[in-house]
Amino acid sequence: MEKLYYKSAYIKEFDAEVTSCEKAEKGFAVTLDKTAFYPEGGGQPCDKGKLNDISVYDVQEKGEDVVHYVTREIPVGTSVHGVIDWERRFDLMVQHSGEHIVSGFINARFGYNNVGFHMGADMITVDLDGDIIKEQLKEIEADVNSYIWQNRRVEVLYPTAEELKALKYRSKKELEGEVRIIRFPDGDTCACCGTHVDTTAEIGLVKLISVQKFHEGVRIEMICGKRAYEYCAKAVEENSAISNLLSAKVFETSAAVERLLSENQQLKIKLSESENNMLDMIAENYVGISDKIVLNKKNLTPDTVRKLAAALIEQNSGLVAVFSGDEENGYKYAVAQKDGDLKQLVKDMNGALNGRGCGKPFFAQGSVNAKWVEIENFFSDK
Numbered sequence: 001m002e003k004l005y006y007k008s009a010y011i012k013e014f015d016a017e018v019t020s021c022e023k024a025e026k027g028f029a030v031t032l033d034k035t036a037f038y039p040e041g042g043g044q045p046c047d048k049g050k051l052n053d054i055s056v057y058d059v060q061e062k063g064e065d066v067v068h069y070v071t072r073e074i075p076v077g078t079s080v081h082g083v084i085d086w087e088r089r090f091d092l093m094v095q096h097s098g099e100h101i102v103s104g105f106i107n108a109r110f111g112y113n114n115v116g117f118h119m120g121a122d123m124i125t126v127d128l129d130g131d132i133i134k135e136q137l138k139e140i141e142a143d144v145n146s147y148i149w150q151n152r153r154v155e156v157l158y159p160t161a162e163e164l165k166a167l168k169y170r171s172k173k174e175l176e177g178e179v180r181i182i183r184f185p186d187g188d189t190c191a192c193c194g195t196h197v198d199t200t201a202e203i204g205l206v207k208l209i210s211v212q213k214f215h216e217g218v219r220i221e222m223i224c225g226k227r228a229y230e231y232c233a234k235a236v237e238e239n240s241a242i243s244n245l246l247s248a249k250v251f252e253t254s255a256a257v258e259r260l261l262s263e264n265q266q267l268k269i270k271l272s273e274s275e276n277n278m279l280d281m282i283a284e285n286y287v288g289i290s291d292k293i294v295l296n297k298k299n300l301t302p303d304t305v306r307k308l309a310a311a312l313i314e315q316n317s318g319l320v321a322v323f324s325g326d327e328e329n330g331y332k333y334a335v336a337q338k339d340g341d342l343k344q345l346v347k348d349m350n351g352a353l354n355g356r357g358c359g360k361p362f363f364a365q366g367s368v369n370a371k372w373v374e375i376e377n378f379f380s381d382k
C-alpha cells in the first residue's frame with residue numbers, strides 16, 4: 001500500500017487498483033494498492049471524496065493499511081480513479097499547519113506543551129498545560145502572522161536514530177521506528193504524521209479567537225485561512241450593523257453600547273421610582289379599609305404585583321389579593337395579610353381556580369387560570 005499523501009500532500013487525483021473489498025457495517029471497506037486519501041490520525045480528520053463515482057465517507061488506518069469506507073461494493077481487481085474532496089483537505093492542511101506554528105511559538109516562549117488538539121467543523125481547539133492571558137494571546141497572534149507572511153518553506157525530515165537524539169522537537173508521545181519530523185523553520189519542529197502546506201503563506205491568516213482556563217492550563221480557540229477570513233468578514237458585517245444602528249464610528253461601537261447600557265440602567269431606576277410612587281398612590285386610596293381588598297390591575301409584572309400587595313398590607317389589616325393578567329393567559333397573583341395565616345386559603349384558591357404558587361404564611365405569590373368572575377366569586381365570602 002503506497003501512501004501517496006506522504007509523497008506529496010497536493011495529490012488530488014490518482015489511479016489505483018482494488019486489493020480487497022469487504023462488507024462493512026455501513027457500505028463496504030476497500031483497500032487499494034496505493035492511495036492519496038489521508039486516514040484519520042494525529043488530530044487530523046480523514047479525507048472524503050470518490051473512487052470512480054462511489055462516495056468515500058470515511059478513511060481509517062488499520063495496521064499498515066488504509067481502509068476506505070465506500071457506499072457501494074467495488075470488486076477486487078477493479079481499476080479506480082480516486083478524487084479527494086480538495087476543498088476539505090486543503091482547509092484541514094491549513095488549520096493543522098497553523099496550529100503547528102501557534103503551538104511552536106507558545107512552546108518556545110513559555111515552554112508549555114500542547115496536550116490536546118481538536119479540529120472541529122468550525123473551530124480548532126488547542127489545550128495547553130500552562131496559563132496564557134488575553135494580552136499574550138494577542139502578541140502570539142501578531143508574531144505568528146508576521147511569520148507566516150515570510151512564506152517559509154515547510155520541511156519534511158526522516159532523521160536517523162542518531163540525528164533524532166540531537167534534534168529538539170515537540171512530540172505528544174514516545175516514538176518508535178521511523179519518525180517523521182515536520183519543520184517550520186524558526187517556527188516549529190514537531191513529530192507528525194499529518195498533511196501540511198508546502199509554504200507558510202498558504203495559511204493566509206491565523207486568528208486566535210479566545211483563551212480560557214481549562215484543566216491545569218488553558219484552551220485556545222483558533223482558525224486559519226478561509227475560515228479566519230470568513231469569521232472576520234462576518235464580524236465586520238455585524239459591527240458595521242451596530243455602527244449604523246447607533247450612528248457610531250466602526251471602531252467606537254463598544255463605547256456607544258456602553259453609553260446605551262448606562263442610559264438603559266438610568267431609565268430602569270427612574271421607571272422603578274415612578275412605579276413605586278404609583279403603587280403608593282394606589283395604596284393610599286385604600287388607607288384604613290380593614291375589609292378585604294381584591295384588585296385586578298392590567299399589565300403588571302409579577303414583581304409589581306408583589307410590590308402592590310406589599311404596599312397595601314402596610315396600610316390595611318385585612319386580606320389583600322392583587323391580580324394582573326387576562327382570562328386567556330391566566331392571572332399572576334399576590335395574596336397577603338399582615339400577621340395573617342393564608343396557607344389554607346392559598347391551597348383552596350389554587351384548587352378552585354386552577355392555580356399554583358406558594359410563599360410565607362402571610363404572603364403568597366403564584367398564578368391562576370380562571371375567569372375574573374370566578375376569582376371574584378372565590379373571594380366574595382372570604
Ligand SMILES: [Zn+2]
Pocket residue numbers: 096100182192193194195196
Ligand atoms: Zn502536523
